[in-house]
Amino acid sequence: MIRHSFEITLPQWCIDMAASLPDALTATEDRMALAIELSRQNVENETGGPFGAVVAGMESGKIIALGVNRVEPETCSSAHAEIVALSLAQQRLGTWNLAEAVPEPLELVTSCEPCAMCLGAIPWSGVRRVICGATKQHAEETGFDEGARDPAWREILNRRGIELQTAVLHEQAAEVLRRYRASGARIYNP
Amino acid sequence: MIRHSFEITLPQWCIDMAASLPDALTATEDRMALAIELSRQNVENETGGPFGAVVAGMESGKIIALGVNRVEPETCSSAHAEIVALSLAQQRLGTWNLAEAVPEPLELVTSCEPCAMCLGAIPWSGVRRVICGATKQHAEETGFDEGARDPAWREILNRRGIELQTAVLHEQAAEVLRRYRASGARIYNP
Numbered sequence: 001m002i003r004h005s006f007e008i009t010l011p012q013w014c015i016d017m018a019a020s021l022p023d024a025l026t027a028t029e030d031r032m033a034l035a036i037e038l039s040r041q042n043v044e045n046e047t048g049g050p051f052g053a054v055v056a057g058m059e060s061g062k063i064i065a066l067g068v069n070r071v072e073p074e075t076c077s078s079a080h081a082e083i084v085a086l087s088l089a090q091q092r093l094g095t096w097n098l099a100e101a102v103p104e105p106l107e108l109v110t111s112c113e114p115c116a117m118c119l120g121a122i123p124w125s126g127v128r129r130v131i132c133g134a135t136k137q138h139a140e141e142t143g144f145d146e147g148a149r150d151p152a153w154r155e156i157l158n159r160r161g162i163e164l165q166t167a168v169l170h171e172q173a174a175e176v177l178r179r180y181r182a183s184g185a186r187i188y189n190p
Numbered sequence: 191m192i193r194h195s196f197e198i199t200l201p202q203w204c205i206d207m208a209a210s211l212p213d214a215l216t217a218t219e220d221r222m223a224l225a226i227e228l229s230r231q232n233v234e235n236e237t238g239g240p241f242g243a244v245v246a247g248m249e250s251g252k253i254i255a256l257g258v259n260r261v262e263p264e265t266c267s268s269a270h271a272e273i274v275a276l277s278l279a280q281q282r283l284g285t286w287n288l289a290e291a292v293p294e295p296l297e298l299v300t301s302c303e304p305c306a307m308c309l310g311a312i313p314w315s316g317v318r319r320v321i322c323g324a325t326k327q328h329a330e331e332t333g334f335d336e337g338a339r340d341p342a343w344r345e346i347l348n349r350r351g352i353e354l355q356t357a358v359l360h361e362q363a364a365e366v367l368r369r370y371r372a373s374g375a376r377i378y379n380p
Contacts, residue, residue, distance in 0.1 A: 117310030
């Protein structure tokens, strides 16, 4: 019997955390600190892999959506933090194209550079900026696989009018990956 | 207020169709014909873009999951037919890694070559073969954007032990894309 639907849900601690967040975080570093905190809490609460993401307004810093890695709890290999955050932003704003959604452009803030899948998803989402914490090197040093991401990924994004900033609070972001590895948790790439 | 979850559901006609399918389709062409029929019906029923996909057993041809493009109806830019079919297969089999799921390896049969996002998703899913109908050229001729898919995508898949077959029933698959374009329906890339 085929399945008819699938659902991806944020963990309860994340929903609780969202209720106590300010409406906006005006500094880029504060939005990244939130993405990293999501990655850390996701490990501590054992609700997925060590990755967090935020969709926010580029001008106001308004928090539109949160995401954490949900691959294992939701048995869904595409439930990366970035895909979760982008999908929840689209649900909230009622459009698959975030470029059409609000008066200001939106950005994706992610605790780690996107894998090949998430890089491919970004241009379809309508975000206009991507801000990354831990680098590909950090991810690979801790055993994660980024897939065959094009080395020219900055140009791939820029050509579509999407700005990229990397290595924002990268040491704090990488520390979560290291702690995850040290914990002996499963590194889940097929 | 942030959203806590999102759900992707097959359209009712697809659920109805599934109920009358045989358990298995032993010929590759028959599995592709099903993927193309899904793409055609998705257009005719106005339930998403002109793309369909099937996850099946490589040896038995057993139908594990169906997928159609649900980007516009579900307001989710990543709800491509391939992601939907892979996610529903993972839900059914209770694992994010389809390589671990069943005694036989599984394949993804898709009515059109995957975009950059779906190509990136395939290695994470655990399928061991990908079979494609319409080509990148067909997709682009009808106005669809495949994204920055690496021209060496066959090697990218092969390096991870994933076999690729392209242009299976490609004329029938491309005809659905052409009819979609001729209908004046929206070609939805940001």
